[in-house]
Amino acid sequence: MGRLSLGHGSGGRLTNDLIKEIASTFARGSGMLEFEDCALLPGGWGVTIDGFTVSPLSFPGGDIGKLAICGSVNDLAVRGVRPLWLAMSLLAEEGLDEEELLVYMRSAASVCAELGVQLVAGDTKVLPRGEADRLYITTCAMGKNEAISPWGIKEVSPGDAIIVSGPVGRHGAVIASLRYDIKLRELESDCAPLWPLIEPLTRLRGVHAARDCTRGGLGTVLCEWAEGANVGIEIDEEAIPADGDVSAVSDILGFDPLYLACEGTAVFAIASERAETVLETLCSHPIGRSAAVIGKVTEAHPGLVGLRTAAGGMRVVDMQGGELLPRIC
Amino acid sequence: MPQVGDLRAKMSSLLEALDKWLCRPITVMEVCGTHTVSIFRSGIRTMLPEGVRLLSGPGCPVCVTDQAEVDAMVRLAKRPGVVLATYGDMVRVPGSCGSLAEARASGAEVAVVSSAIQALALAGSIQDKEIVFAGIGFETTAPATAVLLREARSKNVKNLSVLSLHKLVPPVLRLLASDPMLNIDGFLLPGHVSTIIGTAPYAFLVEEYGKACAVAGFEPLDIMAGIVEIARQICEGRPAVRRLYGRVVRYEGNVKAQELLEEVFRPASVRWRGIGLVEASGLVLADDYSDFDAYSRFGITLEEVSPPAGCRCGDVLAGRITPPECPLFGRSCTPQFPVGPCMVSSEGSCSAYYRYSSKGVSPWGA
Numbered sequence: 001m002g003r004l005s006l007g008h009g010s011g012g013r014l015t016n017d018l019i020k021e022i023a024s025t026f027a028r029g030s031g032m033l034e035f036e037d038c039a040l041l042p043g044g045w046g047v048t049i050d051g052f053t054v055s056p057l058s059f060p061g062g063d064i065g066k067l068a069i070c071g072s073v074n075d076l077a078v079r080g081v082r083p084l085w086l087a088m089s090l091l092a093e094e095g096l097d098e099e100e101l102l103v104y105m106r107s108a109a110s111v112c113a114e115l116g117v118q119l120v121a122g123d124t125k126v127l128p129r130g131e132a133d134r135l136y137i138t139t140c141a142m143g144k145n146e147a148i149s150p151w152g153i154k155e156v157s158p159g160d161a162i163i164v165s166g167p168v169g170r171h172g173a174v175i176a177s178l179r180y181d182i183k184l185r186e187l188e189s190d191c192a193p194l195w196p197l198i199e200p201l202t203r204l205r206g207v208h209a210a211r212d213c214t215r216g217g218l219g220t221v222l223c224e225w226a227e228g229a230n231v232g233i234e235i236d237e238e239a240i241p242a243d244g245d246v247s248a249v250s251d252i253l254g255f256d257p258l259y260l261a262c263e264g265t266a267v268f269a270i271a272s273e274r275a276e277t278v279l280e281t282l283c284s285h286p287i288g289r290s291a292a293v294i295g296k297v298t299e300a301h302p303g304l305v306g307l308r309t310a311a312g313g314m315r316v317v318d319m320q321g322g323e324l325l326p327r328i329c
Numbered sequence: 330m331p332q333v334g335d336l337r338a339k340m341s342s343l344l345e346a347l348d349k350w351l352c353r354p355i356t357v358m359e360v361c362g363t364h365t366v367s368i369f370r371s372g373i374r375t376m377l378p379e380g381v382r383l384l385s386g387p388g389c390p391v392c393v394t395d396q397a398e399v400d401a402m403v404r405l406a407k408r409p410g411v412v413l414a415t416y417g418d419m420v421r422v423p424g425s426c427g428s429l430a431e432a433r434a435s436g437a438e439v440a441v442v443s444s445a446i447q448a449l450a451l452a453g454s455i456q457d458k459e460i461v462f463a464g465i466g467f468e469t470t471a472p473a474t475a476v477l478l479r480e481a482r483s484k485n486v487k488n489l490s491v492l493s494l495h496k497l498v499p500p501v502l503r504l505l506a507s508d509p510m511l512n513i514d515g516f517l518l519p520g521h522v523s524t525i526i527g528t529a530p531y532a533f534l535v536e537e538y539g540k541a542c543a544v545a546g547f548e549p550l551d552i553m554a555g556i557v558e559i560a561r562q563i564c565e566g567r568p569a570v571r572r573l574y575g576r577v578v579r580y581e582g583n584v585k586a587q588e589l590l591e592e593v594f595r596p597a598s599v600r601w602r603g604i605g606l607v608e609a610s611g612l613v614l615a616d617d618y619s620d621f622d623a624y625s626r627f628g629i630t631l632e633e634v635s636p637p638a639g640c641r642c643g644d645v646l647a648g649r650i651t652p653p654e655c656p657l658f659g660r661s662c663t664p665q666f667p668v669g670p671c672m673v674s675s676e677g678s679c680s681a682y683y684r685y686s687s688k689g690v691s692p693w694g695a
């Protein structure tokens with residue numbers, strides 16, 4: 001066994017292997033082995049926890065405060081869980097400006113207010129200068145499952161339509177453009193709470209699974225579905241909602257937008273006969289207005305995701321192998 | 330940027346043209362790694378008719394760097410008082426005693442640069458150390474190394490030297506063109522190399538070996554147009570060097586860059602990974618620049634060393650096998666734990682096969 005590399009945190013194959021290793025050291029039945037975005041507990045409760053480190057702390061479309069709330073409540077939302085309560089832990093570096101910290105806390109609070117989420121527990125630590133990079137936030141969110149049927153990887157079935165709620169890769173592209181100093185006037189992170197978009201879907205039949213495409217992007221989520229449900233998936237590059245600025249950043253830096261992180265964009269597997277209703281519902285919400293069917297789940301080639309390229313050929317979409325961008329969420 | 334629907338329409342008219350011009354099965358080598366990656370990313374192999382076989386060639390600069398050259402870089406990096414500067418892709422390539430990345434983890438000083446001239450700034454800011462720039466790449470990156478050397482000489486910089494590992498494309502093409510085992514009918518030539526050297530240095534491929542040649546850009550449409558052009562030349566029995574990269578590639582190339590190369594370098598016979606010694610296929614420093622030559626400054630000689638056990642990069646680079654035919658491919662050799670450079674470099678054929686065709690067993694072929 002070697003040392004951890006940044007690739008172990010990139011959300012792709014290395015991360016998955018590491019999580020499996022860690023989970024295997026805990027007793028069976030400790031509930032961690034589901035590998036979903038949040039755990040569903042007896043009594044219809046859902047819980048999740050997530051750590052946030054982003055550099056820079058503030059970016060077009062959001063900051064670490066907003067990100068820390070959206071990130072964990074979105075992990076609840078994609079399993080049909082209405083977020084209700086939040087616990088938060090801060091690790092701050094000695095010397096961080098107090099007013100700056102409060103700016104992040106205000107933007108966190110405004111997302112909570114929008115969703116009716118209550119902060120119920122918290123912890124704050126200050127580390128000596130140099131032992132942390134300014135500010136890390138960990139949030140644990142809890143809520144109530146409202147979906148009328150179970151949502152999860154196991155439900156993904158051949159014939160399902162794959163729907164994505166908006167242009168992919170915007171958060172990752174914003175962070176990359178800041179880090180590599182590429183000036184783009186229009187591009188903003190998609191960082192946003194997904195519950196208002198998803199809530200109406202909890203009352204619809206035919207929703208099989210949903211995921212927010214965070215670390216590792218859309219490509220990684222689809223690979224996890226294909227492997228986890230042992231199905232094939234085929235998507236069409238032409239159908240994926242694209243953002244011109246994301247494509248521009250990707251071209252310059254040699255990234256594939258399929259693997260760039262999103263923070264307010266979700267992908268759904270929907271029974272084909274319900275796909276149109278779901279699409280209409282998504283499109284009627286402002287953050288879902290460019291939602292689109294991008295492909296389908298197949299019985300053929302289980303475990304593999306295929307992409308019909310813009311040029312018209314086919315290629316495999318593999319889970320991202322190693323480090324793409326360090327620390328973007 | 331063309332609209333996507335537009336792209337598919339243009340692609341299908343090119344495919345129709347290909348159908349028309351394909352009079353017999355043909356084998357085309359895409360020489361450059363950038364072509365290889367674009368071909369995989371756009372799924373071009375899955376669109377081609379059966380009669381077109383694409384071979385990946387020796388055009389990934391990191392991949393063709395010989396084992397002895399990698400070892401020399403690692404040894405230099407480990408020398409006290411030396412900072413070895415080179416391009417990022419090189420850092421993870423395994424040498425006989427570890428890679429530059431491993432050397433760095435155990436204390437050696439390795440600086441990753443994105444352009445050669447950054448080595449000059451390093452020399453200025455770290456004056457108590459010797460900066461050695463390892464120059465990798467073909468005619469495309471050699472001019473940048475030449476500029477670095479010219480600047481270093483005019484500024485009389487004492488703590489900078491260059492380990493030139495630069496290689497030239499045309500000489501190795503001669504070797505491949507004359508290999509009866511490969512049976513290459515045509516070459517898809519890289520646009521950016523040709524921008525520098527022009528098309529005249531490829532003329533021998535047509536005149537002496539009767540090969541069809543197209544100089545093409547790196548977008549899917551450019552590549553497909555190149556393949557159609559090669560099929561047409563073969564069908565009409567009129568091989569030529571056609572420029573499809575017309576706006577930037579001139580017949581005579583970039584004369585200024587060529588003069589610069591001539592001033593700073595001279596051709597030498599060098600070893601290519603898996604291919605061996607190729608006459609006049611490398612660039613070493615000209616006598617006027619010998620003061621900056623890392624080989625003489627540090628007494629470096631390149632001895633023949635064997636590549637990593639079982640690695641068949643050499644056969645891959647020469648088009649003799651496809652990556653999945655290497656017994657280590659996808660088993661002990663993966664992008665996370667690469668055995669050879671062809672799996673390390675993002676432009677390497679092994680890595681392209683691994684990432685874009687599901688470890689070589691894609692249900693969509695290729």
Ligand code: SF4
Pocket residue numbers: 639640641642643645652655656657658659662663667668669670671672673679
């Ligand atoms: S698969 Fe690995 S070991 Fe085999 S030729 Fe490629 S790089 Fe070398």
